[in-house]
Amino acid sequence: MIKLVPGLFHNEQQTKQELCDFILHTNQLSIGQQCSNFEQSFAAWQGRRHCVLFSSGSSANLALIQALLNLQLLERDHLVAFSALTWATNVMPIIQLGLEPIPVDVELTTLNVSSQTFQSVLDQHPNIKMLFLTNLLGFCSDLEQITSLCAERNILLIEDNCESLGTEYLGRKLGNWGLASTFSFFVGHHMSTIEGGAVCTDDPTLDRMLRLVRAHGWDRNLSDEDKVQIRQEFQVDDTFFANFTFYTLGYNLRPTEITGFLGSNQLRYLPQTIQLRHRQWQKFNADLSRNPDLIHQTTSHLSLVSNFAVPIVCHTKTIADQYINRFKAADVEIRPILGGSIPEQPFYRQAYGETKHLTNARIIDQGGFYFGNNSGLTAMEIDLLHQLCLGQTVLSAVVMPV
Template sequence: MTTIQFPLATSSWDAAEYAALQNVIEGGRFTMGPEVRAFEEEFAAAMGTRHAVMVNSGSSANLIALAAAVYNPELNVNPGDEVIVPAVSWATTYYPVQQLGLRLRFVDVDLDTLNMSVEAVSAAITPATKVILVVNLLGNPADLIGLRALADEHGLILMEDNCESLGATLDGRHAGTFGLSGTYSSFFSHHISTMEGGLVTTDDEFTYQAAVSLRAHGWTRELPDENLVHPKSGEPFDDLFRFVLPGYNVRPVEMSGALGRAQLQKLPGLIAGRRQNAALFVDRFAGNDKVRIQRENGQSSWFGFSLLLDGVLAGRRAEVVRALSAAGIESRPIVGGNFTRNPVMKHLNAHVPDDLSAADKIHDDGLFVGNHHYPIESELDLLVSVIDGI
């Protein structure tokens, strides 16, 4: 078996995280409680938002964020309304749209940034469009300023799937904070890890309160007496078990909250390390006509390093992957490639344009390798040598 020299993901835990876990064990409170609440407050402060709601995954964060918009009586989002999405993303960008009775409208992406453009979104808007769901791919912010302006111009809701891009910024503002809500993942392979976990951030009070209710059965238990979701009965016993929204059970556990607090303290250093590696990566592949690398927009947090095979390597991804694997370099497709080419599409209510040429190129010739918070100069040199040797 080949020894892994350049893994896709590694742990950023040390004694602080294990101490946080032990404190929860000794305290005896394992279900969602004060550690989760403290992490939410600290995360919102770090992102510069009024609120953050923790859930059990980034996938659940997407579901809760979109559901909060659907149940907001002021937004008028109804079954059959359209949500514009990029053709390249992960499955759980799309599934909540289907699960909530909305219609997906796919648009192509830009081959350089890997994100959808203002022009592509503008051309896709129809009278049925209600939401632009932008994805910041592999740490790289989309044109969030332009998309925000476009959404405002057409009276649309802008939401961000920022699960891969914690710590990315655009004009000094955190990605994930340009729309009604932003979502984040704290799964093992992401910028911070709470084992499993995700968050929704928002400045909007209804979105916050609805997310709090939706993550726990749609009840009023955690809502203030005066809230925007539904009036409480005034009887404390009844209000513990009063259901007002068709919610879910996607609560996190106390260990994840405690881990998040420890990881959040390290976030600036974790992102700085990734950006230092990115500078080396960009330098190593500048002018290489065999691959096309992601063009940074704003300040990426560099989730991973994408390689779009070009020139003599175009059409040879399987061969490249074999060579990388033989050298101990782990790789994987660029997120989900062109998601519309998956068999699951027969179950989704979606409009797919005839031309998704950029997404197809990414699907057929794209891959990415890992980035880490620690120096990986030798790993990048190995990567260059393998690519140059094919």
């Protein structure tokens, strides 16, 4: 079978050996130096001043929204716009934390929110305070125009970059267009720390708040300088009690040293796998663009496409069903596009009823699916995938052992 996620790690055997050696020789597995090391190298790789590591991408999303509330950049009942085609735990914290979620439709040709789809929502809801954009499957729309629109209207912009680590638009990495961005290092994504996530930002105040939110609202993971400052601010002068002073609303969303160790280890392979995926995507997309059954994706505005999966979006559900059967018959593992149109999910409908205007998100949800764009695909597997992208019926390329 051509799997969505072919392995646990890049260079799997060696990585497992290095992980075993690390665990055997370390005295600390709870958050510590390995986490700090990876935070520094990931911030440098992303080109951001700060990176705060979390236990998952979902934790990073939750913590970021809580941090913005703690800093009073957002307030209860504020309107928060979000990409309709996203992951459930991007929208859940908006609801859980008392904000009002407003879905924004996406473009059929990029799968992402554009300045036009956002503007039409702004026309209906001029009081939107924040846009939580998801950079879906390594793509984006006209992010430069979206950024300008947010700046003009004083709207906070944050990006979920869990699916687009490494993509470059106008020479700038996705994840570097708003106040902060979130990342996921779940095993199925670009690089794996098993579970894991991060928030990157250039804002030192937000960085400090994220560290408080991550760990119980206490100051233990702040820099010495920030500890002195917060203790002065709250007049905590007894060091015995300082460790047990809870300054702000928080959770326990901490990663472990295993997350940090694996992060630094796997980051080494990231540049080369991004390049490989980019090359494979260009070739798959050349086939998809020639296939009249499909809605064609535009990625010429991206200088580097870093997607761990290739989306196939058919014009209708009936056509999609035929393609799904062909991929299954060829033993290629596929799955729906992300969480689909989130406002159509039971948890959202239960709270807000039916949302009608999300035409494109629905088309993509019903007519779309994806297969893995992985390193390690053999020439025969790539050939089979090319034929499927062109709309041909093929037999499995993988010979089962007898």
